[in-house]
Amino acid sequence: MRVHRQSAPQPTPPFDASTARRLRAALGMGPEHVAHGMRTSFGLPHVTPDLVVAWERGLATPGTGELTALAGVLWCSPGELIGAPRTLREHRVARGLAAEDVARAVGLELLAYVRMEEADEWRGSERQSSALAEVLDLALADLVAVTGREAKLAEMLRGAVTTRWQAYVRPVGKLLPMERRTVGHALRALHTEYQRQLVPTPGSWGGGAGAAEAADADGDFLDRIVDRFWSAVRRDGAGSV
Template sequence: MCAVRRPPALPNQPGPPFNAAAARRLRAALGMDPGHVAHHLRASYGMPYATPDLVLAWERGAALPSSPELTALSGVLWCSPGELIGRPRTLREHRIARGLAPEDVALAVGFELLAYLAMEEDGRWQGTERQSAVLAGTLRLSLPDFVTVTGKEEKLADLLRSAVTTRWQAYVRPVGKLVPLDRRVLENVLRPLYEDYQGRMTATLTWGDIPAGGSADDKGKDFLAGIVGHFWDTVAGGRA
């Protein structure tokens, strides 16, 4: 009997970020070996090519399951797809993590299926404010995740870099257009970010002008590279 070959992944449908350690841990907790998992994938989910070697390859990070394979694996392991996914970043990954079909999300936000799938593929959300709110609720997106999946993160990064290197007060309103936070909250976030950056640029020398832990330029570049993360940390850290 010829071995059944695994279908190739579609080039425009990459698999989600897979948490191999979680898959291995969940399987062990159920008292299953890779052969049991492969059997259930074949018998219950129509994957005749599933073998113990394929399951082991997933668990070792040598291969990544496609989206349908991950959904089937979560069924075998009695968990949600989200438990087998690393931190989702894209619109497609968040949908898969919630175990939703694209038809479900498209219907909820009021888009034709093909239009919604096109937005998943190119990563450019085109929804109105109301549709964006429905999307956030449907996928249970945090505010940082919402900014990322709607393609606003790079614009936010540009504004934040300008805010901490020039006059932060001038960027409260532009940032507020991207991030629905109260003006006072934004002021109390942008001010300490500005002070933090400026402090890194000036407090870099010890006695005798010996560099302390790297040059001002290096410290400034590192801070600017992670500016979006610093922004969300400040929001969440209660400094606002």
């Protein structure tokens, strides 16, 4: 089976192969119908039934243009065909927007925006970041991730749960556009949960398997500290820009 390879160096979005297959089947279409539609309606002569099958089996991944065309043939949005967006580019593709649309909305020259997207390094101002969140409909957690603040947030959160959480309310509040009250509630909840986990159990006394399990649990908690923070924020009734 010959599979067309994308020559573009840009990374492709996380394609949801099972959803593409399910949507095609629901429309009563075969791979040959999808390929025909992409060739005739979207001007992609290289798309063959074998390539469609390869996408659905996870053997190949459609590029941005192919993904948009595939969504058109399957009567869905591009966002329905990709997994959870992670990068700035993936969020844009999920919304079905062109780079020009986003650049115009946030007040950047197209080339400057494209360079940020390719480097996966957002360098916009606070005003431009707010405009980015609006045009891409980003939750606060997503905005923090695509603007490169997640690593700094994780560092602060680890400090908050392992020392005095009160000392981190202001720094975290400055990093994130959130009310200090919400930040304080989330940090206190995380600190309590982490410290409770450190209380020794009979199985962890004297080392052995119990101690190893406790150490693993501690490492897992700190590794997933950002996700736990956003869960605590959602429990407090916030979490959107």
